[in-house]
Structures are given as C-alpha cells and as structure tokens.
Amino acid sequence: MENDCAYIATNSTRGYLRDNDPAMPQDAPLHMVDLKGQYAHIQEDIDQAVLNVIRSGAFIQGPAVKDFTESLSKWLGAHEEDPIHVVPCANGTDALQAAFMALGLQPGDEVITPSFTYIATVEVIQLLRLTPVMVDVDPHTFTMDPQSVEAAITPRTKAILPVHLYGQCADMTALNGLAKKHDLYVVEDTAQAIGSTWKMASEDATGSMAGTMGTIGTTSFFPSKNLGAYGDGGACFTRDAALAERLRMICNHGSRKRYEHEIIGMNSRLDSIQAAILGVKLPHLHGYNAARRSAADRYDVLFEDEALVATPVRHPRSHHVFHQYTLVLGSVGDGAERRDAVAAHLSQSGIPFGIYYPKPIHKQGAFMGLGLDHPDLPVTDDLTRRVISLPMHTELTDAHTLRIAETVREALIS
Numbered sequence: 001m002e003n004d005c006a007y008i009a010t011n012s013t014r015g016y017l018r019d020n021d022p023a024m025p026q027d028a029p030l031h032m033v034d035l036k037g038q039y040a041h042i043q044e045d046i047d048q049a050v051l052n053v054i055r056s057g058a059f060i061q062g063p064a065v066k067d068f069t070e071s072l073s074k075w076l077g078a079h080e081e082d083p084i085h086v087v088p089c090a091n092g093t094d095a096l097q098a099a100f101m102a103l104g105l106q107p108g109d110e111v112i113t114p115s116f117t118y119i120a121t122v123e124v125i126q127l128l129r130l131t132p133v134m135v136d137v138d139p140h141t142f143t144m145d146p147q148s149v150e151a152a153i154t155p156r157t158k159a160i161l162p163v164h165l166y167g168q169c170a171d172m173t174a175l176n177g178l179a180k181k182h183d184l185y186v187v188e189d190t191a192q193a194i195g196s197t198w199k200m201a202s203e204d205a206t207g208s209m210a211g212t213m214g215t216i217g218t219t220s221f222f223p224s225k226n227l228g229a230y231g232d233g234g235a236c237f238t239r240d241a242a243l244a245e246r247l248r249m250i251c252n253h254g255s256r257k258r259y260e261h262e263i264i265g266m267n268s269r270l271d272s273i274q275a276a277i278l279g280v281k282l283p284h285l286h287g288y289n290a291a292r293r294s295a296a297d298r299y300d301v302l303f304e305d306e307a308l309v310a311t312p313v314r315h316p317r318s319h320h321v322f323h324q325y326t327l328v329l330g331s332v333g334d335g336a337e338r339r340d341a342v343a344a345h346l347s348q349s350g351i352p353f354g355i356y357y358p359k360p361i362h363k364q365g366a367f368m369g370l371g372l373d374h375p376d377l378p379v380t381d382d383l384t385r386r387v388i389s390l391p392m393h394t395e396l397t398d399a400h401t402l403r404i405a406e407t408v409r410e411a412l413i414s
C-alpha cells in the first residue's frame with residue numbers, strides 16, 4: 001500500500017484515467033461510479049475469463065471460485081504459518097448472516113453495532129432474532145465510537161460489529177481491546193473497505209487488512225464496491241480453521257458431503273462467472289484504491305479554504321481507500337439546509353451525488369415496534385442531515401474533480 005504511486009506508474013498503460021487520456025473526453029457526463037470506463041481498460045481479460053467459464057460449464061463451485069478465493073487470501077496477507085481463510089458467498093448481506101450463524105449466537109444475545117450504516121449490517125442481526133444495540137459514531141471518522149460501545153456492554157452482549165464506513169477502518173485497537181476484556185466476538189463489516197488497513201499500534205510499520213483483525217470479517221463484491229463483480233458477490237474471512245469450515249457448510253445448505261446436512265445453512269454461493277471477473281480485477285485493486293485516494297487528495301485541496309465544508313478526516317492509523325468521498329456541510333444545527341441547497345445545485349448541474357445515509361437505522365420503520373430501547377445518537381442524527389458524497393471512482397480526472405468542487409462551492413456562496 002505504501003507503493004500506491006509506484007503502482008499507478010507501473011500500470012499506466014493499463015488505465016486509471018488521467019487528464020488528456022483520449023479515452024475520456026473532458027465533457028463526458030459525470031458518473032457517481034464509472035464501471036463502464038473501468039471495464040474498458042480490462043475488457044480483453046474480463047471477456048476471456050467469462051468465456052472460459054461458459055466454455056467449461058463449471059458455473060457453480062467451479063475452479064474459478066477456488067482460484068479467486070486463494071488469490072484473495074494471499075492478497076489479504078495470508079501465508080503458510082498464518083492462513084486467512086476466505087469463504088465466498090452470494091453477497092455481503094449473506095456474509096454477515098453466515099458469520100453470525102457460524103458463531104452460534106442465540107436469540108436475545110446482544111450485538112453492538114453503529115446505526116450510521118447500510119441497512120444490511122443491522123438487518124441480519126434482527127433476522128437471526130439477535131438483539132441489535134445501536135451506538136453512536138465518531139464525528140470525525142464516522143466509524144463506531146469505542147466509548148459508546150463500552151457504555152453499551154451488558155452481560156448479554158456477545159459480539160461487536162464495527163463497520164469500516166466509506167473505506168476507513170474503525171478503531172480496531174480499542175474495539176479488539178474491549179472484545180478481549182469482555183470476551184466478545186468481533187465481526188468486521190468490510191463491505192466498503194477492502195484494502196483499507198489499521199495499525200494496531202501507532203508504531204506499527206504496516207497495518208492489518210480490514211476484515212482480518214476480528215473473529216470474522218465480511219465483505220461485499222456489489223458492482224460499485226472497491227472490488228466489484230458484475231453482479232452480486234460476497235465473502236467471509238477468518239483465521240480460525242474450524243470457523244471457516246462451519247462458514248463453508250452454512251453457505252452450502254449446512255453440508256460438506258452431498259446430501260448430508262449437518263447443520264441448518266443457506267444457499268449462498270459466489271458463482272463462477274463472478275469469481276472469474278473478480279479474479280481479473282483483484283490484481284488491479286491496489287491501483288484502483290490508489291486512484292480513489294488520488295481523487296480524494298485532489299478534492300481535499302479544492303475544498304481546503306472552504307469553511308462550510310469538512311473534508312473526510314483520515315485517521316493516522318488507517319489507510320483510507322475512499323469507497324466514498326463524503327463531505328459534512330455547515331455546522332451542527334444548520335447543515336440540513338446547506339445540504340439541500342448543494343444537492344439541488346448539483347442535480348441542476350448534472351452532477352451525481354449520494355447521501356449515505358439520510359436516515360439512521362434506529363429510526364427506520366423496520367426497527368420500530370420491536371421493543372428495542374434506543375438511546376439518543378446525536379452524532380448519527382446530525383450526520384444524516386449534513387453528509388453528502390461526491391462522485392468517487394477509478395476514472396475521475398482532475399477536470400472532473402475541479403468541476404464538481406466548483407459546483408459545490410457555487411451552491412455554498414449563493
């Protein structure tokens with residue numbers, strides 16, 4: 001990861017667009033995520049990989065799945081003495097579900113998680129009749145606040161579920177410390193942060209990969225994710241061989257031998273075509289993440305002197321891979337109107353944006369009337385009114401970021 005720039009340089013013939021690249025005229029429409037542009041650079045390899053699967057007829061559990069999971073395990077830093085088991089599945093939501101099934105939690109067991117996340121994180125807890133206990137996030141990094149976690153621990157707490165939101169790791173030093181002290185499992189939701197790292201100690205030279213620090217890590221290969229398939233996909237990571245075996249069974253109807261079903265499972269498999277596509281994209285992932293970081297650097301500079309805009313804070317211990325580039329507008333209490341104004345002006349100017357997330361999970365209808373007793377989550381409530389995410393992908397040029405930042409600034413001064 002320290003070699004991001006070198007990676008871009010050595011791969012310059014294969015893309016990650018820069019200005020003056022003839023493949024991307026500067027007046028081209030802007031995208032929140034540019035999957036077509038990214039595909040153009042790897043088209044030959046992708047087409048061949050897909051064709052190989054079709055010709056092989058091995059659509060389910062084929063060699064492409066095995067090859068990809070082995071490559072991903074190495075990419076995450078596994079080696080012989082310290083294996084990281086990668087168990088593929090159908091999507092990131094299933095990965096979370098399989099993780100909690102594998103841990104054998106019982107109805108009523110409490111799982112502490114943020115409310116400022118995508119619905120999938122909390123949905124699976126409720127689906128398994130576990131009790132979600134939603135806590136607040138840090139106002140700067142937007143990830144789970146360890147102090148709120150500590151305050152929420154009860155004798156019924158069995159697991160902590162941090163979300164590495166927008167591409168940056170939650171404070172895994174503090175969270176793993178709490179888990180150790182209170183004998184809890186840690187399931188890391190890495191759907192938005194594959195390739196992000198966290199330095200367990202500040203003096204660590206390199207960090208650990210997101211998803212490899214807790215009991216189980218889960219990820220999503222949804223197309224817009226940093227490592228995205230051309231359909232759905234997901235995976236669990238664990239260093240525990242017995243848990244990996246259980247996860248594999250759960251994802252395959254609780255079975256390890258055909259027509260023998262030892263435990264209740266699911267039908268959740270990564271299909272071979274998606275695995276083949278992911279296998280082509282994986283060697284580019286450091287480069288893709290570097291391209292996102294470089295776009296984020298450019299945005300940071302463009303918003304440097306803008307008092308009404310807080311740019312994303314990069315925690316010194318985490319390597320941020322910018323799944324999203326998310327601004328916080330205005331100040332506490334007055335941000336909502338500013339965000340509406342910026343959103344309206346971006347829409348009028350043909351610039352896409354996202355609001356992740358406009359409503360906290362603890363206020364969603366699905367979680368009402370369940371007898372969950374939610375404390376106030378002031379930071380979460382405030383962020384849902386003030387955040388706005390700008391286009392972020394591997395094909396963003398300097399001209400794009402400039403146009404986007406200028407449009408945001410126009411809205412703030414008008």
Ligand SMILES: Cc1ncc(COP(=O)(O)O)c(C=O)c1O
Nearest residue numbers: 091092093118120121191220222
């Ligand atoms: C934080 C988080 N967790 C879980 C998921 C679920 O992943 P999937 O859409 O692959 O089921 C997502 C997807 O957006 C996510 O952002």
